[in-house]
Amino acid sequence: MSAGTDKGRDMLWQRFTVAIPYIWLLIFFLAPFAIILKISTADPIIAQPPFTPTFDDGGALLATADNYKFLLTDKLYIITYLKSVSMAATATILCLLLGFPMAYGIARAGSAARSILLLLVILPFWISFLLRVYAWMGLLNNHGVINNFLMWLGIIDAPLQLIYTDFAIYIGLVYSYLPFMILPLYAILERMDLDLVDAALDLGARPSQAFWDVTWPLARPGVIAGCLLVFIPAMGEYVIPYLLGGPEALMIGRVLFDEFFVNRDWPLASSVAIVLLMMLVVPIVFLQRSQAKDAGGAA
Amino acid sequence: MNRKTSRFVLSVLAFGYAFLYIPLASVIVYSFNDSRLATVWGGFSTRWYGELLRNEQVLDAAFLSLRIAVTTATFATIFGTMAGMALSRFGGFRGRTLFAGMIISPLVMPEVITGLSLLLLFISLQQLIGWPAHRGFTTITIAHTTFAMAYVTVIIQSRLSGMDQSLEEAAMDLGGRPLRVVFDITLPLIAPAMVAGWLLAFTLSLDDLVIATFVSGPGGSTLPMLIFSKVKLGVTPDINALATLIILFVSISVIVAWYAMRRMQRQTEKNMQTAAK
Amino acid sequence: MTGNTNKNTGSHPFIELKDLSKHFGDFVAVDTVNLQIGRGELFSILGASGCGKTTLLRMMAGFETPTSGRIFIDGVDVTDQAPYQRPVNMMFQSYAIFPHMTVEKNVAYGLEKDRVSKGEIKTRVSEILELVQLTRFSKRKPNQLSGGERQRVALARALVKRPKVLLLDEPLAALDKKLREHTQFELMNIQDELGITFVVVTHDQEEAMILSSRIAVMEKGRFEQVGTPKEVYEYPDNRFVADFIGTINMFEGTVETAGDGSISVASDEAGAPLTGLTDRIMENGVKVCIAVRPEKIFISQHEPENQEDTCLPGVVEDLGYFGNLSLYRIRLDSGKIVQVSAQNRRRSAERFLEWDDRVFISWPPRSAIVLTE
Numbered sequence: 001m002s003a004g005t006d007k008g009r010d011m012l013w014q015r016f017t018v019a020i021p022y023i024w025l026l027i028f029f030l031a032p033f034a035i036i037l038k039i040s041t042a043d044p045i046i047a048q049p050p051f052t053p054t055f056d057d058g059g060a061l062l063a064t065a066d067n068y069k070f071l072l073t074d075k076l077y078i079i080t081y082l083k084s085v086s087m088a089a090t091a092t093i094l095c096l097l098l099g100f101p102m103a104y105g106i107a108r109a110g111s112a113a114r115s116i117l118l119l120l121v122i123l124p125f126w127i128s129f130l131l132r133v134y135a136w137m138g139l140l141n142n143h144g145v146i147n148n149f150l151m152w153l154g155i156i157d158a159p160l161q162l163i164y165t166d167f168a169i170y171i172g173l174v175y176s177y178l179p180f181m182i183l184p185l186y187a188i189l190e191r192m193d194l195d196l197v198d199a200a201l202d203l204g205a206r207p208s209q210a211f212w213d214v215t216w217p218l219a220r221p222g223v224i225a226g227c228l229l230v231f232i233p234a235m236g237e238y239v240i241p242y243l244l245g246g247p248e249a250l251m252i253g254r255v256l257f258d259e260f261f262v263n264r265d266w267p268l269a270s271s272v273a274i275v276l277l278m279m280l281v282v283p284i285v286f287l288q289r290s291q292a293k294d295a296g297g298a299a
Numbered sequence: 300m301n302r303k304t305s306r307f308v309l310s311v312l313a314f315g316y317a318f319l320y321i322p323l324a325s326v327i328v329y330s331f332n333d334s335r336l337a338t339v340w341g342g343f344s345t346r347w348y349g350e351l352l353r354n355e356q357v358l359d360a361a362f363l364s365l366r367i368a369v370t371t372a373t374f375a376t377i378f379g380t381m382a383g384m385a386l387s388r389f390g391g392f393r394g395r396t397l398f399a400g401m402i403i404s405p406l407v408m409p410e411v412i413t414g415l416s417l418l419l420l421f422i423s424l425q426q427l428i429g430w431p432a433h434r435g436f437t438t439i440t441i442a443h444t445t446f447a448m449a450y451v452t453v454i455i456q457s458r459l460s461g462m463d464q465s466l467e468e469a470a471m472d473l474g475g476r477p478l479r480v481v482f483d484i485t486l487p488l489i490a491p492a493m494v495a496g497w498l499l500a501f502t503l504s505l506d507d508l509v510i511a512t513f514v515s516g517p518g519g520s521t522l523p524m525l526i527f528s529k530v531k532l533g534v535t536p537d538i539n540a541l542a543t544l545i546i547l548f549v550s551i552s553v554i555v556a557w558y559a560m561r562r563m564q565r566q567t568e569k570n571m572q573t574a575a576k
Numbered sequence: 577m578t579g580n581t582n583k584n585t586g587s588h589p590f591i592e593l594k595d596l597s598k599h600f601g602d603f604v605a606v607d608t609v610n611l612q613i614g615r616g617e618l619f620s621i622l623g624a625s626g627c628g629k630t631t632l633l634r635m636m637a638g639f640e641t642p643t644s645g646r647i648f649i650d651g652v653d654v655t656d657q658a659p660y661q662r663p664v665n666m667m668f669q670s671y672a673i674f675p676h677m678t679v680e681k682n683v684a685y686g687l688e689k690d691r692v693s694k695g696e697i698k699t700r701v702s703e704i705l706e707l708v709q710l711t712r713f714s715k716r717k718p719n720q721l722s723g724g725e726r727q728r729v730a731l732a733r734a735l736v737k738r739p740k741v742l743l744l745d746e747p748l749a750a751l752d753k754k755l756r757e758h759t760q761f762e763l764m765n766i767q768d769e770l771g772i773t774f775v776v777v778t779h780d781q782e783e784a785m786i787l788s789s790r791i792a793v794m795e796k797g798r799f800e801q802v803g804t805p806k807e808v809y810e811y812p813d814n815r816f817v818a819d820f821i822g823t824i825n826m827f828e829g830t831v832e833t834a835g836d837g838s839i840s841v842a843s844d845e846a847g848a849p850l851t852g853l854t855d856r857i858m859e860n861g862v863k864v865c866i867a868v869r870p871e872k873i874f875i876s877q878h879e880p881e882n883q884e885d886t887c888l889p890g891v892v893e894d895l896g897y898f899g900n901l902s903l904y905r906i907r908l909d910s911g912k913i914v915q916v917s918a919q920n921r922r923r924s925a926e927r928f929l930e931w932d933d934r935v936f937i938s939w940p941p942r943s944a945i946v947l948t949e
Binding site for chain 2: 013014017018020021022024025026027028029030031032033035036039049098099101102104105106108115117119120121122123124126127128129130131132134135136137138139141143144145175178207228229232233235236237238239242243253256257260266269270273276277280284287288
Binding site for chain 3: 193196198201202203204205206209213214217218
């Protein structure tokens with residue numbers, strides 16, 4: 001066997017290794033977006049499938065921007081998009097407020113405790129997402145654990161309306177996405193040289209000043225990654241607003257779902273998805289940048 | 300050396316962990332509630348566990364979910380490992396940027412979009428080539444593999460980038476051809492990451508509701524889909540029992556896996572250190 | 577270098593540690609240490625890793641609270657003061673330069689925290705950058721600097737606040753050998769110029785010897801000896817210090833005759849009686865150790881004539897030629913190996929010693945150190 005064929009076989013094998021996942025993703029990840037884009041320019045009809053073709057039999061273009069025009073002029077949709085952004089953003093900030101001190105505490109714990117505390121953060125993440133949201137239904141119910149407990153204490157006489165409110169949605173979002181905030185923050189805080197904080201104290205900074213001058217700016221990449229990892233999925237959330245939110249809880253994921261399954265308006269559902277994607281492109285690209293930079297810095 | 304952790308941080312930690320675990324604890328407690336009214340305590344009972352195990356609908360859905368999860372995890376690990384190696388060991392190749400982008404994107408794509416887009420793909424394919432004729436096991440598995448492999452890729456990639464490439468170079472220097480080196484050196488070294496990836500893909504698949512709801516057809520109900528249809532109507536005691544079983548099963552598996560991986564990691568580190576000496 | 581010869585002669589010590597202890601659970605890191613350091617001293621704490629020297633330094637800086645004991649600086653009890661209240665600054669082993677700030681910002685940080693006026697910050701920062709020769713790097717970020725430049729940033733940042741005491745944790749450990757030698761002298765010049773009291777923690781005895789006015793040798797949380805470099809090298813108090821600093825040959829034995837400031841020691845290891853000078857009154861039969869530095873030993877192929885010197889026969893077991901000097905390992909008849917170093921003064925006029933040559937090693941009584949502990 002000559003060295004040339006050896007080399008050829010290795011090259012072939014490398015190509016094969018790239019090609020299999022590449023082709024898979026082209027078919028099952030990229031192509032679907034082309035299809036969504038195509039259907040979002042169709043009109044809904046009562047047929048199978050329930051939308052008009054992109055070209056008529058003569059090859060003339062039938063695509064329309066009507067769905068997008070509708071989305072951008074319809075008050076209900078605009079409000080829903082804005083409400084989704086504001087709810088996702090609020091949930092993100094709440095996650096940060098709770099997650100940062102937690103990540104900080106874990107990173108500063110002794111190495112044995114640290115490993116267990118970290119496990120306890122990750123553990124709920126492995127337990128069914130749906131069941132975790134469901135657990136809150138039992139707590140927040142009018143006759144649920146929290147109301148029963150408060151009434152037993154005598155703080156309230158009648159049950160508080162906790163479930164089916166925005167409050168419940170925030171609880172659900174923070175609960176479900178908290179680990180996504182804690183993990184990147186932990187990763188960066190754990191790596192941080194503690195001498196830097198000591199140095200700031202040594203140079204005359206009070207502990208709070210040392211935090212804002214040193215810890216916070218150095219943790220910023222983790223803050224950004226954590227916030228995006230919470231914000232992006234929270235924007236498209238369907239299950240939480242459905243189970244914990246009231247009927248008027250309009251989040252875009254739920255509207256998309258209903259538009260597709262209840263109203264069977266596929267083109268509109270597709271354009272809802274495309275607009276949502278457009279709104280998320282900026283944060284997604286931002287996230288990829290920050291992670292690529294992180295990987296580059298580590299190498 | 301440990302620095303004093305402030306009282307504020309300690310109280311937030313305590314609050315955070317209570318926040319994470321009280322809901323789970325309450326589900327477990329109420330699963331032993333005799334009352335049909337899930338929120339009123341009616342004495343201790345295990346009757347809901349019995350009813351759960353006699354409910355064929357639940358068992359069928361659980362079996363389907365497990366089959367999908369095992370298949371998904373296996374394919375996702377194979378593809379994810381290939382992709383991870385391609386991205387961290389092959390240097391630049393044509394279309395690398397697109398490839399890296401496609402790998403990362405499913406991680407952050409809202410599920411409703413992934414689900415909708417794949418459903419529309421399957422419908423279009425069916426019209427064009429007649430496949431897939433039914434939506435169910437196959438379509439859900441494909442959908443799950445697509446987003447789970449992204450997670451596996453990230454795990455493999457981070458493991459490979461943290462790993463000293465000199466080991467592989469040494470093997471090649473000693474006359475190993477690249478393909479042999481992969482099987483003799485690289486794969487054994489990333490095996491823990493592959494196991495972690497498999498478990499993660501398995502869990503993600505088992506956990507998914509939204510994507511499965513989109514790409515499944517009539518009759519193909521996974522366990523989350525079944526739970527969701529029941530939960531929509533409110534808190535029910537048999538779901539409490541099911542949730543308890545899942546929580547216990549997952550907790551035990553995760554703790555065992557964590558413990559095993561920690562030991563393995565320590566062993567590897569020790570070996571590496573010994574080798575480095 | 578006058579700063580180097582300053583001794584603690586003032587009436588009140590500038591830094592005083594009184595019965596200072598630090599326990600971490602069951603582990604005693606620092607064990608009832610007492611120490612007085614004079615103003616303007618360059619004081620080194622020398623010890624192996626884990627001896628408690630860094631903990632001691634961190635207590636002086638205020639990062640660790642002592643389990644018991646007090647710390648006084650310039651007559652003020654600072655034991656309960658937070659790090660940011662103490663008139664002390666520290667240069668960290670890792671340098672701990674803020675990576676997100678420019679050199680200038682790093683140096684100005686401490687002054688900003690003290691609410692020094694903007695104009696004064698500017699002058700003081702540029703002055704100190706001038707002193708450490710970093711003026712042209714002032715706008716750079718730390719990751720654009722070399723190791724030596726970072727070290728100087730850390731030094732400037734700590735000095736710009738004009739602390740009463742500067743604590744330096746392994747200041748030169750991260751530098752390569754050449755740079756280290758150069759920086760040593762730079763550090764001494766700066767200390768001399770500013771007159772600030774320096775306390776250096778180091779594991780490198782050479783560094784401690786060159787830099788310091790005085791050295792404390794630390795082991796297991798305690799000071800084994802405190803003295804000038806010369807004292808700890810030439811007159812070690814005990815076996816640990818003798819062995820820790822430099823190389824030394826030790827012969828165990830018992831006192832045979834004593835008197836007149838001189839003792840004769842019977843040692844099986846040496847195979848002949850050893851003579852040592854000591855002020856202490858020794859009784860016959862006491863176990864002692866006679867220690868001799870390799871460079872204090874003469875080596876010759878002929879038996880020396882001076883009867884007062886201790887003279888032992890042996891065989892060259894091993895030798896190493898280092899250009900300016902040669903190192904020999906001599907096996908005595910008892911089997912004991914003795915290390916000898918000799919300057920190569922002559923150019924092969926005399927025949928060089930070779931392996932297995934029969935030789936005599938000798939030293940005058942005043943070169944022998946008598947150790948009892």
